[in-house]
Amino acid sequence: MTSQGLRASPEGIKAAKTALTDKTLSQHKLAVALGITRQPVSKFFAGEPVSRSCFVQICQQLGLSWQKVVSIPDDETSEITAKDKFNDFDINALVQKVRQQRQDRITDQCGTLQLLDIAPVIPINNIYTDITVSEEISSQQWLDIADLALDFSHKSNFHSLTEINNLNKLPGLEAVSRYSKLMVLGKPGSGKTIFLQYLATECNKGEFQPKRISIFIRLQEFAEDTQDDGELSLMKYITQEFISSGIEEKATATILTEGKALILLDGLDEVPSAYVNQMNREIRRFTQTYYKNQFVISCRLGYQNYRFPGFTQVEIVDFNNKQIEVFVKNWFVAVAHKSREAGESIGNLFFHQLNLLENRPIKELAITPILLHLICLVFRVKSELPSNPAKFYEQVLNVLLVRWDEVRGIQRYQIHGDLTLEHKKKLLSQIAESTFEKESHFFEIAKVQHIISNYLNTLPNIYTETGQWQQDMATLFKVIEGQNGLLVEKSREIYSFSHLTLHEYLTAKNIVENFSYQDCNNLMNNITDERWRQVFLLTVSMLPNAEDMLWAMKKKIDLIVVNDEKIQGLLIWLSRKSQSVSTSYQAVALRAFYLVCVGRTPQEEPFKKSIFAAASTYEHKVIINDHIHTPSCDLEWALVGNIAFNPDLALDEFLTSTLICAIELNLAVESTLDDAITLDHVQALKIALHQALNLVTEDELKQKLQSLEKQLPHLNSNSEKIYQWCQSQGKYWIKNLRKILISSRDIAHNWQFNKQQIELLQQYYYANKLIIDCLNQSAYINQVNQQEIKESLLLAFTETNQ
Template sequence: MVKRSLQASEVGIQQAKKAFAYKGWTQENLAFEVNLKTRQPIWRFFSGRPVERHIFIEICSVLSLNWREITANSPKEFSQSKELGTAEFLDIDALVQLVRSQRFDKIQNQCGTLQLLDVSRPVRIDDIYIDVNILEEIASFQWLEFADLQKFTSKEFDRFGLGEVSQTQIAGMTAVETYSKLRVLGKPGAGKTTFLEHLAIECNRGKFAANRVPIFVTLRDFADETRVAGEFHLLNYICKEFLTCGISDPSVLETLLLSGRVLLLLDGLDEVLQQQSIGVVNEIRKLSEKYQKNMFVVTCRTAAKALNLRRFTDVEIAPFSQDQIVAFAQKWFTALTKTNVQDKQEQAVEFTRQLDLPENFQFRRLAVTPLFLHLACWVFHQQNKFPTQKAVFYKQCLDLLLNKWDETKGIERDEVYEGFLLPQKLKLLSQVASATFEQGNYFFEQHIVERYISDYISDLPNASTEPEELQLDSEGVLQAIELQHGLLAERVRGIFSFSSLTFQEYLTARQIVANHNLQALEQPLERLVSHITEPRWREIFLLTVAMLRSADFLVQLMKQQVDALVAQDPYLQKFLTWASQKSLAAPLQPAAIRAFYQALARTPHLTQHFTLACILDPDFSQVRKNH
């Protein structure tokens, strides 16, 4: 039988002390990480005394050590020569614990670390993971009229369909415990894989589904092996995975499945190539129906919801709340920066403070997704502030979604729009963004966006002239953009929008700048200036100014437009005349005095200064009232 306690060797103690010193913790800190009430087991561990088996393994896991290398006498039952079978086990609980122990290192190595974008070293999942929330009602499954969505303002747009308006959220763990067959949907970078890996680690440690054996399968790896083998057989694939842990008897897995003692985690259904997806879905269906007592969790991008899994409950990962953003920032700056603990905490606090400033509202829009929140933390860490050149950050986010994100994960996609390079993808999306934003539409019906895509495709070399073929091509391109990049999203059935209003604004500005630079014409900027009194165009103006080679001409057009508007308004003329007269009577520079009175008139909420101005000049109150 399995030994109930383990103790560290002298060499193992030295390795453990070195890893412990690197963490910079006290024994109380380590006890907390291992979920112990006292530090006595920690003291016994470092003293070379026997420690309960599961505690010993957990201490080594937290210290990123291989427990077999630390143990004084590695248990014989884990030798590679011994075959694990079921005949010697009458107690299923004993079998579960033995299989979990034998596969412990496998799960830790498979799921215990993350490779974050632009970070040179792996990060322990415990150091960065934030508990996710789940939406049980998926907005894109709903039916709504287009007219119902047109009433949303830009701020309401950011909340619509993201669970912040009326949908109830539940904890991710609660959803897994509630539904034995669960499909977790989410947009690119929403944290689906990380959530699944966290489930595997927690189950591995006995903190979640302690009576089950966690099995983590990357579905694209399963599909790739199937492509070589020529047949889909998920059970055989898992048996081979068990074999790498020294479990060669297939009856072990069969016994666990029949007893309902498996937590099967299947990651990335959307990452399977289209020609293999039906076979993979059928294998998941057969396994989940044959062994119904087990727990099944599958992850998939929201846009791939057409890959239907019968009798599975669909839920969607909710965007980060303010509390989750704060918690993530604290963990991020603690885990990924090399400054001292106090500086890390101070930088995390400063990050969240600046993120809530009005001038950083566009960063806040994107930071509800773990992927972009990580990028925001990384950018902020470089200079302890957010960049003033927001367009550069937005371009990085778009490049990531359009190309780099799949590359970093090694995902091969079906190239529906083969031959589209990154500039062409940006050009197409810019045209869609500009046309819809110009019309005042944050939401647009599917046939509208397909028409824009069709117009773009028809201008390409060797494009089909058949309307039906163009229609099919535009449908395929729209599906690819939604699934592969997540930049266009179906908010409710048949109605799309950009995944973030920030992307629609950036791409609209990009289209204006591109038209101006390529054609060397004034019309694009003149059309932009015609919107100078519309608040929703404010960010477009700021982005355009930042992206132009020279903004002198645009600023001149803006000045001319403002002058023309002022000239047509008798009330403004009267106010400016009054301000000019006040400046002539003062000993200071006239321009400064005019600016003072105009500023007070624009900011009456500054009551202290406004009241003082009225005391010094009773006429000011009357003029402000008239204007």
């Protein structure tokens, strides 16, 4: 066989011709490149025998494995393999030797990170946080908007775009171990590069894939460094890099041929557009030729349509709470140069603030590593989260649209050359408001293309030549999607903004930039819609003069209940009751306090539930403590700590709680006979009444309450006796209590609101809470007007318009 030489198989000849075409070579040019005559090259492609040395040289020049190209009878395969392959011992020794020679190179290339707005480099192991990936690519789902909306709940998790079909999640390292060819997709700043660098350093240390050698290549640099050669050759690029580490070309070829490399190709989306097609061909050819190696390629979502044969795609999943916590603690140790103990302490404080209800929009950004890094930067200076959200969100936009690419020296394809940063922001703002108004965070691509077309028509000085982008809106949209990652494909041709917080901010930004009397009135139509809460807050904070908007809000709030006589009666009572209390608190705070007392009291018939339910606890605390202080505890603690200074408020609170406990006891008995639950309700009722009695100073009221106390069932009673008491005396007891509280304290009126009135009161309450928050957000309203608006809240229409 050796004397006759080697011949190519039919499949091998086909692969060689494909490689010859891909490299834009002819047989003559191939022979010249090898320094041999044309004859052996012609024989090679004709399937005739050529010398072994020529055969191997031709395959190597074409980037093919000669073992896959050669046609060898089965009985001779082992002989050639034994002569031309290292045994396992030699291969392992070679891997260890090459890894040792490349140790410093990988450490220098991948061992540190240059973080945005941080001067010193950071060791990667000091800050790396394990990522999670999903085997379900969101853009490859066949779902419609209705399906996506079902998984998006404003009530239970308002500021989180829940990932769809993320049941098939697994740790990033496990995905690399499971698949020999892996494409890692992710949003900008989701951690793709740091993941590949981490793989390289762990392999370099022998902690991951210990029988392989890591090769890390930034594809942008690869394209730029080889542009003078006229061709992209990964084999040549890797060989030259190995030579710089003192590794011979033969050893490099052996490593790749035997599949002993972990090849990490980073940033496919960062390749200059002129090289994209050529790069795809080279990666496809190289990964097929040296198929035994492990390959991981990273790329942004929305950028790569071409699928490399044999590659499994996974998508990086947003950080969960645990990953955020780990990242933050590592950050304050590594970046802020704190000790481990101090860094974790600051991290705990950060994480606590991030989880506060009012910081939900900030937390919604923290699911992306680059944005979590920005939040940490702010916290490091002020020990608090961004105090001016609108300003911070603008900085986030700048990072995603421009700075994140600039600091890494990435030049992306320009949208018709002259679309400036401000044009991009305005376009995105128009898309945001238009889609937000349609009550959906998901929208079809055709909708966005229409908005883009209309916007480009307003820029005649830029788009005057051929209008080519207006003929191909799909192309323009894909460029916008891939370049900044603000729009992400959630299903086939259905998109959303990458973060709900940015969708809200851009909506508010567009409202502010185009603010008019008509726009203000349109916005007021959404004042009771919780979905618009952040838009209102952001709009007020950005308007140079928010007084007109705030007064418009006030008038709209009054109109919510203006036509309901019973609710107007409630507001008249609120005013009367608040005026009867001697306290330093402002009247609006007292009206809020008594409104919550009404809202917390369950409706006995027919609806039984309280008007504001559990939400009233948080809302009441915020409104009232706007005039006192803002503890981060629940209502019960706040009342014990604050209204103790005012006997009237404290007494009315405990008397209201007594009534609530009595009603809830009766309702509980009707639904269960569980001893433990029933006794809990009895004990709660006794405690509330006892606390009220401790504050009563009027003898007559005290005697009446003590008489009621004696009528209550004993705590040692079983549930059956308590049930009998509720059936025979419970409702009568509650009726007497109400009668006493109305005559003595002017509280506990049985308003008997119907379902529609309860809904109106909930909307009214929510809208009043919203305007209080907006008043606190606005930096451009004078104190006189601010106070005037506050003092006019929670009043009957006849009182507020006097």
